[in-house]
Amino acid sequence: AQKITQTQPGMFVQEKEAVTLDCTYDTSDQSYGLFWYKQPSSGEMIFLIYQGSYDEQNATEGRYSLNFQKARKSANLVISASQLGDSAMYFCAMREGRAGGFKTIFGAGTRLFVKA
Amino acid sequence: EAGVAQSPRYKIIEKRQSVAFWCNPISGHATLYWYQQILGQGPKLLIQFQNNGVVDDSQLPKDRFSAERLKGVDSTLKIQPAKLEDSAVYLCASSLLNSVGIEQYFGPGTRLTVT
Secondary structure (H helix, E strand, O other): OOOEEOOOOEEEEEOOOOEEEOOEEOOOOOOEEEEEEEEOOOOOOEEEEEEEOOOOOOOEEOOEEEEEEOOOOEEEEEEOOOOHHHOEEEEEEEEEEEOOEEEEEEOOOEEEEEEO | OOOOEEEOOEEEEOOOOOEEEEEEOOOOOOEEEEEEEOOOOOOEEEEEEEOOEEEEOOOOOOOOEEEEOHHHOOEEEEEOOOOHHHOEEEEEEEEOOOOOOOOOEEOOOEEEEEO
8 A cells, every 4th residue: 555645746836836745644653754855857855844743833944834634644745935946856755663663655756847 | 064975876787787886874874775766756765774784675676686884884785687677766865863753865866777
């Protein structure tokens, strides 16, 4: 079964507008972490934002915010005031505990296109 | 501080040949990860080290893939013999600790093409 689901293969947004990238997850753990990474065409993975399962407030980092709805098991990324440089692949990831340590599982990603 | 270093950046080999990738994590980072990212997919964890011990290698195709982390610092990932389906980007990442909220820092990746 898919642990991390990103249902939007591609998204378009007009420059300066806000966009929401969807992510749902599946876990039976009580303690887990949710991450969003950006991957430009150059290939490096850039950490954007983190939300812990026990955090009551939604995480925010500059123009990035994470809309965390625990009961619905969703962790959507909101990018405000989109910029041309935001065009990239975006990956949602979940880190959960396993025997001997923690494991990170990535979704399939959403490609964001920002239009001028 | 210096980031995660990987080499080579690109490699083209024929099927059945062998190849090795090298990773130098951020200084002081105890946990090191190797991911395989096939085109159009998210990264998939191949192996995770805590210092020089293996924490998770459940998704490593052990008949052809091997990895080691000598002295708990640098790591090498080897494929022998390579198959066409091994064409992918191999990402190395490191983190200070192995805990739920810890951020992973990724290297630039090695793009492998198997012909």
